[in-house]
Amino acid sequence: MFHPLRVHAIERLTDDSVAVTLAVPPELCDTFRHKPGQHLNVRYTVDGEEIRRSYSICSPATGEPAGPVLRVGIRLVHGGAFSTYALKELSVGDMVEAMPPMGRFVLVPRPGRFAAIVGGSGITPVLSIAATLLEREPDAVFCLIRSDRTAGSTMFLDEVADLKDRYPDRFQLVTALSREEQQAGLPSGRLDRERLGRLLPALLPVAELDGWYLCGPFGLVQAAEGALRDLGVDRTRIHQEIFHVDDAPDSATRPRSEAPAHSRLTATLDGRSGTWPVQEGESLLETVLRSRSDAPYACKGGVCGTCRAFLVSGEVRMDRNFALEPEETDEGYVLACQSHPATPEVELDFDR
Incomplete structure (x- = not known):
């Protein structure tokens, strides 16, 4: 069921992305209280056509008595009707229809050691996961390995830097840029399976971690999962959410077959x-x-x-x-x- 929510704030993150905060009325607080890592499905009508999109919530999960904070990250997609509208036309005070938070790419705070490998806008749900975990669970540590094209295209730079400042002993950040050299950190280049296979053991006791969270384009998530399995990580400790599948190989889909007549x-x-x-x-x-x-x-x-x-x-x-x-x-x-x-x-x- 969709509910109308008013746009409370819009913040420009990069040239092609924004963070949109939606106000939740008191009577819907329980309905829109999210778990860290969940997403919102939103809809909007353009020229008489209903458009639905899914956007991950980047804000930490709140508990009672505090009200829920719904802040989503939206990156412009070429030809994307809603993302184009959000970046060019959406204004504070506008109404957006949204379904209650959903999704199973979640980490309920608990003691342990966790890590995430993200690409581009894949940082969005992981930001909520890391911030909630570190705030609520003093016996948890988190390592974030993120890949972006350039520093200028990196979403939520300030929020991630704030986690480093607030939890210097429990939050580790590793950044890779595919199209730009860094003064410090990893050399430029994509995080493919082979590179991750070398990098991860140098950073962490890979197979001992309590959970791995992979989020971003299909190619990165597939490469990260393959590297982790090569390094002995049990499949039940690998959680993934894919944002883009344009580069999915044909083998990712099953061959079509004829349906029975009159089904x-x-x-x-x-x-x-x-x-x-x-x-x-x-x-x-x-x-x-x-x-x-x-x-x-x-x-x-x-x-x-x-x-x-x-x-x-x-x-x-x-x-x-x-x-x-x-x-x-x-x-x-x-x-x-x-x-x-x-x-x-x-x-x-x-x-x-």
């Missing part, structure tokens, strides 16, 4: 169930949306996980999946926006 979908959403025929070529999410406009979705690209649903019966094939962990797919969860029927009857439950 039917039964779906439960907000306690109400319905059954509809699946039209040729459409995803199961599209089938539901023809009759239920309140079906949850944002990116429709298999990235955000908003349309996650439990497969009650039948079989489906997913074109691609960049949002669900292997444990979730093993339990029976699918992405409705990427799922097509593989049996004549399929049943989904969006409420589980």
Whole structure:
């Protein structure tokens, strides 16, 4: 369910990114209290077309009695309707519709040693994770390894510097720039699998850390996961969220197959169930949306996980999946926006 929220502040971070703070009215404080690492799905109508996008919350998670602070980072995407609007037209006092915070790329504060590898705007949820962890848990330490093109394109420079000043013994920062030399730190260049494989053991006891958080473009996240697995890190300690999949190889998607003729979908959403025929070529999410406009979705690209649903019966094939962990797919969860029927009857439950 979407709620109208007023824009409280807009801060320019770089030439192509802003931080937008949304005011939460008292009656919605519980609804919009987020966990560190979660995101907001927002929508806006442009020329009669509804646009939905997902943006991570960068502000630390707050507990009662303090009200929630919803500050999201938005980077301009070439051809992106909402990001273009946010950077060029959005003003303080405007209304933005948003769903309650969601997402499973979270770290609930606890003692331990944690690290993150991020690229570009992938810093956004990790900033919330690190700030919340260090503030709430005195027995936790955090290492942030971040990759950006240039110093001028780096989001949240001041916020990360503040963490270094406030927690000098518990927060470690390593910066790599791919297109610019630094006076100190790592030589310029991309953080690929081979380079990370050499760098990480020099920084940390890699396999002993309690959790690794990877966020950013598909190429960086894939390289970081591969390097960590090479270094003996158990898969259950690796958590990832992908922001961009333009560079995903063809192997990241499954080959298409013909759906059974006359397939039917039964779906439960907000306690109400319905059954509809699946039209040729459409995803199961599209089938539901023809009759239920309140079906949850944002990116429709298999990235955000908003349309996650439990497969009650039948079989489906997913074109691609960049949002669900292997444990979730093993339990029976699918992405409705990427799922097509593989049996004549399929049943989904969006409420589980």
